[in-house]
Amino acid sequence: MKSWYMIRARGTGTEVLIYDEIGAYGVTAKGFLAEFGALPDDAAIDLRLNSPGGSVFDAVAIYNALKRHAGEITVWVDGIAASAASYIAMAGDTIVMPENAFLMIHDPSGLVMGTAEDMRSTAEALDKVKGSLIQGYAAKSGATDEEIANLMSAETWLDAKDALALGFIDRMAEPVKLAASFDVSRFRNAPPELVTAASEPDAPEIAEPQNEDDAGTSAPAEPEHQADTAPTMTDSASVRAEAIAHARMVIDLCRLAGQPHMAGRFLEEDTDLDMVRSRLLAAKAEAEGLPPQSLHAQPGRGAASNPWGDVIARTFKTKG
Numbered sequence: 001m002k003s004w005y006m007i008r009a010r011g012t013g014t015e016v017l018i019y020d021e022i023g024a025y026g027v028t029a030k031g032f033l034a035e036f037g038a039l040p041d042d043a044a045i046d047l048r049l050n051s052p053g054g055s056v057f058d059a060v061a062i063y064n065a066l067k068r069h070a071g072e073i074t075v076w077v078d079g080i081a082a083s084a085a086s087y088i089a090m091a092g093d094t095i096v097m098p099e100n101a102f103l104m105i106h107d108p109s110g111l112v113m114g115t116a117e118d119m120r121s122t123a124e125a126l127d128k129v130k131g132s133l134i135q136g137y138a139a140k141s142g143a144t145d146e147e148i149a150n151l152m153s154a155e156t157w158l159d160a161k162d163a164l165a166l167g168f169i170d171r172m173a174e175p176v177k178l179a180a181s182f183d184v185s186r187f188r189n190a191p192p193e194l195v196t197a198a199s200e201p202d203a204p205e206i207a208e209p210q211n212e213d214d215a216g217t218s219a220p221a222e223p224e225h226q227a228d229t230a231p232t233m234t235d236s237a238s239v240r241a242e243a244i245a246h247a248r249m250v251i252d253l254c255r256l257a258g259q260p261h262m263a264g265r266f267l268e269e270d271t272d273l274d275m276v277r278s279r280l281l282a283a284k285a286e287a288e289g290l291p292p293q294s295l296h297a298q299p300g301r302g303a304a305s306n307p308w309g310d311v312i313a314r315t316f317k318t319k320g
Contacts, residue, residue: 023055053083
């Protein structure tokens with residue numbers, strides 16, 4: 001199964017790379033935390049980020065693990081630290097951004113399926129998640145909760161100069177080449193230069209890292225899971241985007257159905273969404289001792305219909 005992170009030892013400490021969508025491909029923070037927890041508690045950490053975000057719950061778990069670490073943590077934003085990735089960045093003792101890199105914060109979002117009560121409960125949960133994220137951003141920047149909440153609601157993209165002025169980072173570094181195959185166009189306020197860089201067919205998978213003099217550390221190698229390329233970068237990016245979108249949908253469906261442990265098997269089997277919904281419905285019916293067709297029955301529909309597919313709705317425009 002593909003991974004979105006890499007942890008490797010160096011002579012001067014440990015380098016941690018998050019160069020993909022957090023929690024993508026069904027790989028949760030559990031594996032990350034297991035590897036990170038095996039490191040010496042006083043190890044110096046260089047955390048390099050180039051990520052559009054991903055699972056907010058995984059990001060919170062990673063943030064908390066980093067904050068508990070006794071060793072010095074230096075965060076290097078090697079391109080973008082958007083959404084959930086920007087929250088992870090806040091765990092650094094020192095945060096460094098190249099002049100042309102970007103950090104983005106916004107409101108968390110999710111998928112809802114079920115009744116109106118299910119949707120109200122999810123909205124309340126998202127409000128609680130936002131409150132938790134606000135605390136992390138405010139602790140680093142020194143801004144008030146209200147100021148952070150307003151920045152999140154507006155989906156705010158900050159270059160290094162803006163991030164430094166607002167207290168989100170500690171210093172700037174030399175510019176890097178912006179090159180990433182992430183689909184940042186799904187964010188409503190993504191900077192045009194990032195959208196353009198991501199759409200270039202010959203752009204490398206990750207941003208070009210800072211040189212050794214700027215970073216104070218050797219340039220990271222490209223993560224292994226990004227070395228497998230398709231015949232053309234355009235085709236590869238398209239296939240990758242579809243895979244990530246499918247994985248996120250499967251994981252969210254399983255979590256909202258109270259069956260998160262089923263996501264890994266669905267992804268390994270490449271199960272389509274209709275079958276995922278059907279099997280989750282059957283699991284829920286079995287757990288409650290009810291026939292599948294009795295759960296969330298829709299007026300005028302027979303027992304063979306797929307009721308969950310009819311009530312899936314997005315509560316926000318973008319993911320957290």
